[in-house]
Amino acid sequence: MAEASHGVGGLTYDKSKRSWPNELNIFIALIIIIVIFEILGQVLPYMNGQSFLFDTQDRFNSIFNEARLRIIILQVAIIGIISLGVTQVIISGGIDLSSGPLVGAAAMIVMSFAQTELVNGNPNPKAVFGDWAFDLPVIIPVIVGLCFGAFIGAINGSLIAFTRIPPFIATLGMFLICRGIAQWWTKGQPVSFPTESFAWLGSGMMPVVWFILLAVLCHIALRYTVYGKHTYAIGSNEDAARMSGINVKRHKVLVYMIASMLAAFAAIILSSKNLTAQTGMGQFYELFAIAMAVIGGVSLTGGRGSIIGTVLGAMVFGAIQSGFTYIKLDAFYQLMAMGTIIISAVVLDQWRQQRAASAA
């Protein structure tokens, strides 16, 4: 790229006025949060000088407290996968409330196709189907899960695109339907004992690997492809997008399908990690996923946000959660504080945008 200015008509462009990328703000916020917890760890009397981030026990030869880092990343990875899809939906000007229950329903269905026949030499006590469904190759439950996600997403997208009901209502309805499916599938019974190859999908740090892999793919899709450009355009000005010849309806269906497939994939990883599927799985996940995106600078009015922001938002989310546990804050305070932080993130972002708009 030419190093000259990006201006035309003889106007030069003052590079010092370039707008500060929003992602950098979130990264700074992440560091500030870690520093705050680090200081709290030193200050609070009951903490005995433990460090939040650094290794203080001299048992391991490492600078950082790797166990904590690992937990932070691991606990956000699965909801993070959902938030990758939610990010795309919100950028397109929509919202998806159905992802949490979809995780529950998809986990139940996927697990039924991933069961093993013999558990410690005894027949599988949680068997859903007959003999034919035991010890299937791992690809089968994965495909079933993704197809289920695509199906739910296609319904969400079609309802929103063709009947023009608000995304909030359409996905709220799907929220209840998916919870219902999860309970109906086995009449409330958990589904357990997967094959070894299925259990490998979510074992150890695999959720993080999937999260990073999918984040890279989604980032490329949003930033460098026609799909991404049209997603931003629809969220920014739907009429303009339609007038430009973009097939807005078809594109919306595609966006919701991708989001639901990502949620279904999160269900596969989650059930594999837990080695079981239960009807209540994924509770609040849709809200946490939206929160990660919003903390990451995705604008609920559409058209603005990025995958990098959402990944950083997920890290902030994980750091806060882990930090609260580290300073031994009770779970109910954690929820209250989390809510406060989400609201402040949106208020701060709006304030920043208003300032940017008035400066232009």
Add this chain to the structure above:
Amino acid sequence: MSDIILETRDLTKHYGGVHALEGADFILKQGEHVAIMGDNGAGKSTFVRQITGVEQRTRGEVIFDGKPVNFAGPLDAREAGIEAVFQTLALADHLDVPDNLFLGREKTKFNWLGPFRFLDYKAMRQDTIDALQKTGVKIPNINNTIERMSGGQRQCVAIARTASFRSKLTIMDEPTAALGVQETAQVENIVRTLKEQGEPLILISHNMRQVFDLVDRIIVFRRGRIVANLNKEETDGQDVVAYITGAKTGAEYEGAA
């Protein structure tokens, strides 16, 4: 094919009892630039709205590119090749200039990827700079998003977008009404570019100097009717004002208003 790109016959629009447009017969030839003038409420914008399908006409015919047309909406009209710049701009605020210019017709690589084909940012940026430079549009940073631009800059981008679409007919409804001197000059440059490319244009304007600078022919509307069809060479500003105010009426339109 004939060299007539657009013809209207007896084009009429009534809003209830209000006869906003009455029996407009109008012909636009290939490559011709025509201005529509008239007082407020004379029927200029109504006339354009019937052509672009924003509203449905009460009566009459629109023949575009040799075929009678019946646009259900502006999108139909755009698909048929009529580009209209309205005062409400059709730009995506969160995207930058090249993105907006190429929205819906992006330059791409790896087309076998379907909806996930890659954008050719480099080519689009270069084409944008070329297109804007040709028309003299001044924008400090084309990588800036539209929301960070002034009203004039937005208008320039919207019009540059229209001009670069290579449409069969361009319609501009008061494109410079809200613009400063410099920005107006830039928009006029774009109009001249269209003329060089031989693309026909209908320009609604109140600006007499602009009209005499840019177009070949002037149509005057008064109280919903066409009252004059003047070649630029055979008229002057005073003459046009006389038609607009009703002091004069064109010979062939006697008794019309």
